[in-house]
Structures are given as structure tokens and as C-alpha cells.
Amino acid sequence: GNKKPLVIVTRKLPEAVEERMRELFDARFNETDRPMTPAELNEAMTTADVLVPTITDRIDAHLIAKAGDNLKLIANFGNGVDHIDVTSALRRGITVTNTPGVLTDDTADMAMGLIIAVSRRLVEGAAALSDGHWDGWSPTWMLGHRITGKKLGIIGMGRIGQALARRAKAFGLSIAYHNRRRVSEAIEQELGATYYDSLDVMLSRVDIVSINCPHTPATFHLLSPRRLKHLHPNSVIVNTSRGDIVDENALVRMLEAGELAGAGLDVFSHEPAVSAKLMKLAREGKVTLLPHMGSCTIEGRVDMGEKVIINIRTFADGHRPPDRVLPSML
Numbered sequence: 628g629n630k631k632p633l634v635i636v637t638r639k640l641p642e643a644v645e646e647r648m649r650e651l652f653d654a655r656f657n658e659t660d661r662p663m664t665p666a667e668l669n670e671a672m673t674t675a676d677v678l679v680p681t682i683t684d685r686i687d688a689h690l691i692a693k694a695g696d697n698l699k700l701i702a703n704f705g706n707g708v709d710h711i712d713v714t715s716a717l718r719r720g721i722t723v724t725n726t727p728g729v730l731t732d733d734t735a736d737m738a739m740g741l742i743i744a745v746s747r748r749l750v751e752g753a754a755a756l757s758d759g760h761w762d763g764w765s766p767t768w769m770l771g772h773r774i775t776g777k778k779l780g781i782i783g784m785g786r787i788g789q790a791l792a793r794r795a796k797a798f799g800l801s802i803a804y805h806n807r808r809r810v811s812e813a814i815e816q817e818l819g820a821t822y823y824d825s826l827d828v829m830l831s832r833v834d835i836v837s838i839n840c841p842h843t844p845a846t847f848h849l850l851s852p853r854r855l856k857h858l859h860p861n862s863v864i865v866n867t868s869r870g871d872i873v874d875e876n877a878l879v880r881m882l883e884a885g886e887l888a889g890a891g892l893d894v895f896s897h898e899p900a901v902s903a904k905l906m907k908l909a910r911e912g913k914v915t916l917l918p919h920m921g922s923c924t925i926e927g928r929v930d931m932g933e934k935v936i937i938n939i940r941t942f943a944d945g946h947r948p949p950d951r952v953l954p955s956m957l
């Protein structure tokens with residue numbers, strides 16, 4: 628019979644996922660609950676038939692050059708693949724897959740949650756109460772901004788962007804979006820979304836911006852200092868995608884200067900390090916910062932595991948896995 632592929636998973640996964648993978652493959656896991664050391668990752672690269680990395684592994688050209696002849700598939704546990712040099716992998720004949728679709732609703736929920744949290748000062752209010760600073764209701768205390776009737780600009784109208792638009796519409800926001808290409812008229816109508824070919828123009832017309840595009844060379848610092856200036860000073864930015872899509876230093880400067888009302892950030896430029904200036908802004912109640920929790924649900928993690936398994940099985944059976952990362956996506 629067919630020998631089971633040696634699948635090396637760089638992180639500890641939920642028990643149910645590990646069990647299923649052990650049934651199907653010769654699966655090995657890193658049981659430490661820390662990222663692999665460079666030496667361990669190196670070793671995995673040279674011995675595995677299939678590598679299952681996560682966002683905490685930097686799979687760069689240097690590492691891919693060390694891949695053993697057996698390594699034919701990198702099945703990422705997660706959607707974003709900006710930590711993998713996919714071009715180098717493809718050039719070497721290594722297929723790369725990700726886990727689209729199963730994180731859509733959870734991530735859109737988190738984006739919507741951040742919009743509400745920042746606009747209505749949820750985290751600031753909760754902290755004030757638990758710190759003992761609530762001495763009674765006042766007509767002028769903890770006033771945020773109404774979200775109903777405001778205009779949301781979504782950057783990246785893929786699955787997550789559309790799921791956010793659906794939620795935001797239900798909250799009475801009007802929807803604008805910028806994307807590489809227009810979505811179908813049917814989807815635009817369903818979402819009541821207005822397309823902006825020019826990101827600059829869209830930024831000048833919205834109250835809230837949500838970043839929902841992938842991080843690629845084309846979207847690195849897409850929200851540049853120059854572009855950020857198009858936003859009005861009462862506007863809010865929410866990012867559940869990747870930190871580097873916005874110029875974080877420029878964002879911090881504008882928040883400090885009062886040129887933006889606030890930000891809700893689930894992702895950062897140098898995770899897990901978060902700039903001291905952002906943390907100070909968080910203590911001042913100007914930003915809500917989360918530790919990359921967009922897809923943190925039990926259900927989501929199990930679904931991600933299922934996706935990884937399907938990709939590996941399909942590939943091992945000699946077929947095209949459903950979630951290949953293609954050069955056109957980079």
C-alpha cells in the first residue's frame with residue numbers, strides 16, 4: 628500500500644485536529660506550544676514530505692533552498708501567506724496551500740467588533756469601571772461616536788470584506804469599497820456597496836476604514852503617510868489583516884496629533900512586539916489593540932485543521948489541492 632506521508636506540523640494544534648492528522652498521516656507535531664527553533668525548522672524542511680507551518684514561521688528563500696527532495700507541499704495552517712516566500716517555493720516545485728473561507732465570519736466579526744469597540748469606547752469604559760473610576764452616570768461622560776448612518780470604506784472586497792459589508796449594512800452603515808477589480812453587480816447590490824477605483828477618493832469620503840486585503844508587495848504600506856492624510860480627523864481605522872498594509876509609524880503620529888479619532892488593531896508590523904507608542908495610545912483610550920485574535924475561535928481552528936487535511940489528502944492522491952496559492956494572488 629501507499630506509505631503515509633511524513634507531515635511535520637510546526638506548532639501544537641487542537642487535540643481533535645492532531646488526532647485526525649495522526650490517523651491519516653505520519654504526522655509529527657511540535658508539542659512545546661512555542662514556535663520551532665530555527666534548527667528544528669531547518670530539520671523539518673529537510674525531512675518532511677509535507678510541512679504545515681503557521682504565521683509564526685518565517686519560510687524565506689534561504690530556508691526553501693534547504694528543502695529536501697521529498698518536500699513537495701507546504702500546507703499553511705492559516706489564510707495569509709506573507710510569511711512564506713511562495714515564489715521561491717513554486718520555483719522549486721513545491722505547492723503551497725492555505726485555508727480560505729473558514730476564517731471569514733470570525734474575522735469579519737472581529738472587524739465589526741473593533742468598529743463598535745473603538746467608536747463606542749467599549750474597552751476604555753470597561754477599564755474605567757474595573758479600575759474604580761465610575762462614580763455615577765453623567766450626561767457628558769464616555770461619549771463615543773454613533774456608527775449608524777456613518778460611511779465605512781472597505782479595502783479588499785474578498786470573502787472577509789464582503790462578510791464585513793453584510794454585517795455593517797445591518798448596523799446601518801453605508802458601504803464603500805476599493806478592490807483590485809469590481810465585484811459583480813449582484814454582490815454590489817446585495818451589499819449596497821459603492822466601488823471606488825481611487826483609494827484616495829474613497830478615503831476622503833469615509834468615516835471608518837477597514838483593511839481586509841491580503842499583504843503582498845503591492846499592498847505593503849498601501850495606507851502610506853500621503854494616503855492617510857485623506858482621512859478626516861474624526862475617522863477611525865480598523866485592521867484585521869496584516870500590520871504592514873498601513874504605515875504604522877505614520878498612523879501613530881496622526882493619532883498622537885489628533886488627526887485621526889482612533890484605531891482598532893488586531894495586527895501589527897512586528898508581532899508579537901507592539902510599539903510602546905501604540906500601547907501608550909491604548910492606555911489613553913485612543914486605540915483598541917488586540918493580540919491577533921481575528922480567527923481565534925475553537926470552531927475556526929478545527930475548520931482550519933480540516934482544510935489543511937483536505938489539501939494534504941488531495942495532493943497525496945495526486946490531484947490538485949483545492950486551496951493552492953497561485954502567483955496571481957501574490
Ligand code: 8YV
Binds near residue numbers: 682683730921923
Ligand atoms: C491565523 C491569520 O491564526 O489566517 C490568517 O491569515 O492571520 C490567522 O487567522 C494564522 O495565520 C495562523 O497561521
